[in-house]
Amino acid sequence: MNQEVEFDAIVVGTGISGGWAAKELTENGLKTLVLERGRMVKHIQDYPTMNDDPWDYPLKGELSSEDQKKYHKQLRVNWAPKEDVKHFFVNDLEHPYVETKRFDWIRGYQVGGRSLTWGRQSYRWSDIDFDANKKEGIGVDWPVRYKDIAPWYDTVEEYIGVSGQNLGLKQLPDGKFLPPMDLNCVEQELQKSISENFEDGRVMTIGRTAHITDPDATFEGRGACQNRDRCWRGCPFGGYFSSNSSTLPAADRTGNMTLRPHSIVYEVIYDDITKKAIGVKVIDAETNEKLEFRAKVIFLCASAMASVGILLQSKSDRFPNGLGNDSDALGRGIMDHHYKLGATAKVEGYLDRYYKGRRANGFYIPRFVNLDEKTKRDGYLRGFGYQGTASRQDWSASVAELGYGTGLKDAILRPGQWQIGVTGFGEFLPYDDNRVTLSPTEKDKWGLPQLAFDVEFKENEYRMREDIKKEIVAMFKAAGFKDIQPYDEETGPGLGIHEMGGARMGHSAKTSIVNKYNQVHLVPNVYVTDGAFMSSSACVNPSLTYMAFTARAANHAVKEFKAGKFS
Structure with missing residues (x-):
C-alpha cells in the first residue's frame, strides 16, 4: 500500500464495533482504511469446519x-x-500477557474478530443502568441516558436482525424484534412457576438473540437461522449476525473501504501543532515492516483491552502517559461479568416430549433485584440476570448395561431424562485499582510491551455471587425440579468474555478519557467505540450497546468531518 495516500478515516479492528464503524463511515462517503491485526477471513469461503460432524x-x-x-x-x-x-x-504461546492477578483474556485475531464466535445475546441498557454510577457515587457519571441511545438501538436491531419478545420491563427496554424462538416444554414449566411463585416482578422469556427467524425477511444476502447450532464455526447461511456476513460486505459495496489484514496498530500519531491525531503506526504481522498510515479521523475498535493498549503506547511530549490521559484514568476501571456460577437440576416427566432442531439460543431471566426499594438487597449494589436451557440427556445414559441386540437398539432410540442448567451474569463495579498497564519488562514477538492485568473481584462481587446461586436454587425448588446442584467454579475476571472499561466515558477530561460521543476529550478526532469506553457494565451482554454507540459515534464523526472540524 502507498503510505503517502491520506484516508478520510482509519478504523482499527473488524469485530462487532469495527464492522459497524466501517459500514457507517463508508456509507456516508468517507474513504476508509480498515486495519486488522489478524488474518483475512472471508464469509463462507473461510469457514473450513462449517459442515463438519462429530465423527470427522x-x-x-x-x-x-x-x-x-x-x-x-x-x-x-x-x-x-x-x-x-x-x-x-x-x-497463547504467540500472544502472551502478564497476569499480576488472574485475568482470562479470550481472544480471536482475524477479520471479523469475535463477531464470529460471540454468544449473540442482544439486550438494551435502561436508565437504571445509565443512572447507577451517579445515584450511588460509584466511578464517574455517564454523560448519556437511554433516550440518547434508543434511536441507535433501533437502527442496529433492525439491521442485524434480533429475535425476541417485548416484555414492557423498565430494567430491560423493548426493542425492534423478529419473531421469538420457542421455549420447550420444561422451560415453559419453569416460566409458569416463576410467574406463580414469586412476587418481586421476575419473569422468564426466550433470549433476545441476533439470529434471523423470519425466512421472508430481507437482510442483504443473509438467510434465516437453520437451527444447526454450529454458529461458532462461521454460519454459511448468515443466519446470525457477524461482521463478515453483514457490516464489512456493506462497507465493501460502497467502494470506499480498503481492508488490510496482518496490520498490528500500536500507536496513534499525535501532532503537537494541530493538536489532532494524524494517523497510526503499524507493524506488518507477516513481514515485521513498520508502516504509517494517515487519516483525519481515527476509530479505535480493536477490542477493549487492545484499544487501551494502543492508547497507552501512544506517548508524546504532550501525552507522556498515553493519548488523552491527563486524568490518569486510562487503563483503570476494568470490568467483566460474573460467569461460571449457577445451578443444574433434573426434571421428572415429559418423557413423551422432545424438540425440533438445535436451537442456538436459551431462555433469559432479567434482573429483578435492586431495582427499587421493594427489590433492594442488603450487602451489595446492582444486579444480575440468568441465561440457561433445558434439554434431554444424552442417549448413552440409557444404554448402561444393554450392550447388544434389540435392547441396545431400543435404548439408542430413546432419549434420556430432562435436565436444566442456568448460568448467572452479574454486574461488576468499576474500581479504579482494577487496571491494565504496559509491562515494563515483558515484550511480545514484535517487540511491543505486553499488557499486564491487575484486576479482581471484590466484596460486592462475592456477595452478589452468593445471591445468584441462592435465587436460582429457589426457582428450581419452586418448580419441583430434582437433584438441584448449585455451582460456583473458581474463576477470574475476563471469563465472561465481556471485558470492558479502561477508556471510560464521562463529562470531563479530568476524570475520563472520552466524551458523550466517544471522542477522546483532548484529541477529538480519535473515537473509542469498543468496550473500552464503558463506565459501568450493567448485567446484560454488552455487544448490542457497543454497536449502538459505534453507529452513533460514526455518524457524529461524519458530520464533524464534513463541517471541516478535523481539517
Whole structure:
C-alpha cells in the first residue's frame, strides 16, 4: 500500500464495533482504511469446519495435547476452543500477557474478530443502568441516558436482525424484534412457576438473540437461522449476525473501504501543532515492516483491552502517559461479568416430549433485584440476570448395561431424562485499582510491551455471587425440579468474555478519557467505540450497546468531518 495516500478515516479492528464503524463511515462517503491485526477471513469461503460432524474429528473434537499447550489460556472458558473452532482463537504461546492477578483474556485475531464466535445475546441498557454510577457515587457519571441511545438501538436491531419478545420491563427496554424462538416444554414449566411463585416482578422469556427467524425477511444476502447450532464455526447461511456476513460486505459495496489484514496498530500519531491525531503506526504481522498510515479521523475498535493498549503506547511530549490521559484514568476501571456460577437440576416427566432442531439460543431471566426499594438487597449494589436451557440427556445414559441386540437398539432410540442448567451474569463495579498497564519488562514477538492485568473481584462481587446461586436454587425448588446442584467454579475476571472499561466515558477530561460521543476529550478526532469506553457494565451482554454507540459515534464523526472540524 502507498503510505503517502491520506484516508478520510482509519478504523482499527473488524469485530462487532469495527464492522459497524466501517459500514457507517463508508456509507456516508468517507474513504476508509480498515486495519486488522489478524488474518483475512472471508464469509463462507473461510469457514473450513462449517459442515463438519462429530465423527470427522479423531479426538471427538477435543484438542490434542500439543494444541492444549498452545491454547492453555483460551481453554479456561471450557466450551472453546475445540478442534472445530480453534482457528478462530489466538495461540497463547504467540500472544502472551502478564497476569499480576488472574485475568482470562479470550481472544480471536482475524477479520471479523469475535463477531464470529460471540454468544449473540442482544439486550438494551435502561436508565437504571445509565443512572447507577451517579445515584450511588460509584466511578464517574455517564454523560448519556437511554433516550440518547434508543434511536441507535433501533437502527442496529433492525439491521442485524434480533429475535425476541417485548416484555414492557423498565430494567430491560423493548426493542425492534423478529419473531421469538420457542421455549420447550420444561422451560415453559419453569416460566409458569416463576410467574406463580414469586412476587418481586421476575419473569422468564426466550433470549433476545441476533439470529434471523423470519425466512421472508430481507437482510442483504443473509438467510434465516437453520437451527444447526454450529454458529461458532462461521454460519454459511448468515443466519446470525457477524461482521463478515453483514457490516464489512456493506462497507465493501460502497467502494470506499480498503481492508488490510496482518496490520498490528500500536500507536496513534499525535501532532503537537494541530493538536489532532494524524494517523497510526503499524507493524506488518507477516513481514515485521513498520508502516504509517494517515487519516483525519481515527476509530479505535480493536477490542477493549487492545484499544487501551494502543492508547497507552501512544506517548508524546504532550501525552507522556498515553493519548488523552491527563486524568490518569486510562487503563483503570476494568470490568467483566460474573460467569461460571449457577445451578443444574433434573426434571421428572415429559418423557413423551422432545424438540425440533438445535436451537442456538436459551431462555433469559432479567434482573429483578435492586431495582427499587421493594427489590433492594442488603450487602451489595446492582444486579444480575440468568441465561440457561433445558434439554434431554444424552442417549448413552440409557444404554448402561444393554450392550447388544434389540435392547441396545431400543435404548439408542430413546432419549434420556430432562435436565436444566442456568448460568448467572452479574454486574461488576468499576474500581479504579482494577487496571491494565504496559509491562515494563515483558515484550511480545514484535517487540511491543505486553499488557499486564491487575484486576479482581471484590466484596460486592462475592456477595452478589452468593445471591445468584441462592435465587436460582429457589426457582428450581419452586418448580419441583430434582437433584438441584448449585455451582460456583473458581474463576477470574475476563471469563465472561465481556471485558470492558479502561477508556471510560464521562463529562470531563479530568476524570475520563472520552466524551458523550466517544471522542477522546483532548484529541477529538480519535473515537473509542469498543468496550473500552464503558463506565459501568450493567448485567446484560454488552455487544448490542457497543454497536449502538459505534453507529452513533460514526455518524457524529461524519458530520464533524464534513463541517471541516478535523481539517
